[in-house]
Amino acid sequence: MGITKSQIFTSRQNELAQLFKILGHPARIAILQYISKQDSCICNDLVEEIGLAQATISQHLKELKTIGLLKGEIEGKKMCYCLDVDQWNSIQKELNTFFNTTKINCCS
Amino acid sequence: MGITKSQIFTSRQNELAQLFKILGHPARIAILQYISKQDSCICNDLVEEIGLAQATISQHLKELKTIGLLKGEIEGKKMCYCLDVDQWNSIQKELNTFFNTTKINCCS
DNA sequence: ATTTATTATCGTAATATTGCAATATTATAA
DNA sequence: TTATAATATTGCAATATTACGATAATAAAT
Numbered sequence: 001m002g003i004t005k006s007q008i009f010t011s012r013q014n015e016l017a018q019l020f021k022i023l024g025h026p027a028r029i030a031i032l033q034y035i036s037k038q039d040s041c042i043c044n045d046l047v048e049e050i051g052l053a054q055a056t057i058s059q060h061l062k063e064l065k066t067i068g069l070l071k072g073e074i075e076g077k078k079m080c081y082c083l084d085v086d087q088w089n090s091i092q093k094e095l096n097t098f099f100n101t102t103k104i105n106c107c108s
Numbered sequence: 109m110g111i112t113k114s115q116i117f118t119s120r121q122n123e124l125a126q127l128f129k130i131l132g133h134p135a136r137i138a139i140l141q142y143i144s145k146q147d148s149c150i151c152n153d154l155v156e157e158i159g160l161a162q163a164t165i166s167q168h169l170k171e172l173k174t175i176g177l178l179k180g181e182i183e184g185k186k187m188c189y190c191l192d193v194d195q196w197n198s199i200q201k202e203l204n205t206f207f208n209t210t211k212i213n214c215c216s
Numbered sequence: 217a218t219t220t221a222t223t224a225t226c227g228t229a230a231t232a233t234t235g236c237a238a239t240a241t242t243a244t245a246a
Numbered sequence: 247t248t249a250t251a252a253t254a255t256t257g258c259a260a261t262a263t264t265a266c267g268a269t270a271a272t273a274a275a276t
Contacts, residue, residue, distance in 0.1 A: 003231050004264065008159045009134035013141070021132030025234085026117035026125040029206075033121070036210045043253060051116045053236050058254055060234095077243045077252050085211055092207040098137075099200040102144045103193060111261050112234065133264085151223060161266050166224055168264095185222050185273045218276080225270070232263065240255070246248085 016098055019091055022067050027052060027060050032069070032083070041081045067091070124206055127199055130175050135160060135168050140177070140191070149189045175199070 006014050022028065030050050035041040043061065047054045061081060064070040068087040073080045114122050130136065138158050143149040151169065155162045169189060172178040176195040181188045 004133065004135075005160065006134060009138055013134040013137045017132050017134040017137050019132075020128045020137075024125050024127075024129030024132045025112065026114060026121040027112075027234090029121045029125050029128075030117055032210050036212050044251090052113065052234095054253075055237075055255080056235050062254085072253095074243085074253095077245095077250090079253060083211065088207070088211050092204070095203060095207075096200070099196070099203075102140050103191065103196050103200075104144050135264090152221090160264095162223075163225080163267075164265050170224085180223095182223095182273090185220090187223060220275075221273090223270105223272080226268085228266090228268105230264085232261100234261075235259090237258095238256085240253100242253080243251085245250075 016094070019067055019095065022063050022069075025060070027056070028064055031057070031060055031064065035070070035081060035083060042078050043081065044078070124202070127175055127203065130171050130177075133168070135164070136172055139165070139168055139172065143178070143189060143191055151187050151189060154189075 009017075027050060031046060034046060034049055038045070043054070043057060046057050046061075050057065052060075061070060061072070065072065068084055069091065070081050071084050073082070117125075135158060139154055142154060142157055146153070151165060152162075154165050154169075158165065160168075169178060169180070173180065176192055177199065178189050179192050181190070
């Protein structure tokens with residue numbers, strides 16, 4: 001029926017999947033990469049740089065905010081979107097924990 | 109229009125997003141975790157353990173195979189699904205590279 | 217050969233995601 | 247106050263994903 005049956009999984013499994021899912025779009029990867037190498041990180045720059053409509057970029061930014069990867073500060077009539085480095089490190093750590101605790105293989 | 113515009117991104121961005129995307133479902137997380145802690149890793153066990161229909165589990169296993177995380181060996185009329193540890197490590201490394209090269213922040 | 221057990225595939229319904237135009241909101245500039 | 251500029255939100259169309267029943271395919275057992 002197309003709906004993910006979240007209720008049959010643990011909250012940790014759902015949260016982990018949520019992190020992976022939000023990172024699972026090339027536009028969001030591109031946004032993160034662009035922000036990380038710029039001195040300024042204005043939404044309008046992203047529209048030109050990435051080539052998606054302003055509404056679409058805004059939506060992707062919103063999703064990245066839901067997992068705390070980005071924080072936006074108002075600078076006059078512009079927005080400065082920044083990586084939240086603490087959250088970034090924390091997510092990297094969480095994903096590594098998943099990889100390290102899951103790699104034991106039954107057939108090797 | 110709802111279709112991801114893959115053509116405007118680099119192949120590296122698309123590949124990275126693809127990895128994240130496939131890991132971005134709780135059923136696939138659960139499958140990986142279950143396989144990693146069992147002595148045997150039979151598809152039918154997963155159906156009972158996870159509580160999704162057999163067709164659905166089979167589909168998720170197929171997706172995990174597309175990024176090489178799982179390999180399946182035929183054992184009589186059963187299938188033994190195993191983690192490909194090399195690929196597992198390789199993907200972990202790739203994701204860490206992404207995290208390490210992207211964390212520089214413009215506003216901090 | 218027939219049955220049984222296991223997994224894969226097909227078809228389809230329900231829901232989610234992606235993308236954009238139009239519009240709303242917010243803040244500066246004139 | 248009225249533009250102007252930047253970003254957010256809404257509404258909608260197109261496509262993708264998720265899930266499952268039905269069925270096919272495969273291999274062992276009888």
